[in-house]
Amino acid sequence: MFDLPDSWVWDFWLADDGERYHLFFLYASRALHDPDRRHLRASIGHAVSDDLVSWTRVADALVRGDAPAFDDVATWTGSVVRGDDGRWYLFYTGVQFEEGRNVQRLGYATSTDLMTWQKAPDNPVVESDPRWYELAANSPWNEETWRDPWVFRDPDCDGWHLLVTARATEGESLTRGVVGHAVSPDLRSWKVLPPLSEPVPNGFGQLEVMQVEEIDGRPVLLFVCLPPQASERRRAQYPRGAIWAAPADSLTGPYRIDEAYPLADDDLYVGRLLRRRDDGAWLFFAFRHMDATGEFVGGVTDPMPVAWRGDRLVVQRP
Secondary structure (H helix, E strand, C coil), X not given: CECECCEEEEEEEEEECXXXXXXXXEEEEHHHCCHHHHHHHCEEEEEEECCCCCCEEEEEEECCCCCCCCCCCEEEEEEEEECCCCCEEEEEEEEEEECCEEEEXXXXXXXXXXXXXXXXXXXXXXXXXXXXXXXXXXXXXXXXXXXXXXXXXXXXXCCEEEEEEEEECCCCHHHCEEEEXXXXXXXXXXXXXXXXXXXXXCCECCCEEEEEEEECCEEEEEEECCHHHECHHHHHHCCCEEEEEEEECCCCCCECHHHCEEEEECCEEEEEEEECCCCCCEEEEEEECECCCCCECCCECCCEEEEEECCEEEECCC
């Protein structure tokens, strides 16, 4: 388990350099007192481990930029991949306020060793496209939902894909969440494309912190959405659903959001999958979201095995 005594820890993502595992996480000081204030004070921390259980904190990866940078309020969730040039690429969400609205854009930083990161001079590199995605100016949530990039190599080795939390331009607000999509030949230049899912009546207002993997030959999309941001139909069926899995036809979709089922209730949030190096076993991680009284907790769990049970992926919780 990874926790910090002086800071809240929440969203996170993982990387494996072949020798050590790396945990990148959002954190903010507990001196804020109110955990709801943590989001606009977030930095990206970093820890390393040999066994995915015992973690050693190292120097932070990224902090917010100076105004008027696209990330001058906070640096939010992302992912890490190794490019064809041997460099590591950390994609992340930059938060900036424009006319009182929360605007989110995507940028990246590079590293040769996963330890020291340099932000790209051409940031931001992926912005929402109003042809398909809701902008802050017409959002009932007063924000431009464009965050949590998950980057992965094309299965046919034809460049790279980026999935992003986004909202469609039409439909009832609590069903507008879609899988935003962009592609790149080189991890540096990106083209935004239409979403890989559509709003559905039993859908979600947002599909946060996505990850797609092939587990035992079966592609599955993970995302998170708390009950207050889910459709009425979804809340009625799963009153406490928070971490969701959706079947997919392939790693690049289509993703069947209407068939999504919960992997965990709202005591956990942000589900991540990682394949252990030594035996190839798939493991599940999350951060501790709420205790029995409904108070925010924080901190990343120990790994938990996953397995298919019929058509559903199941987390084997202790």
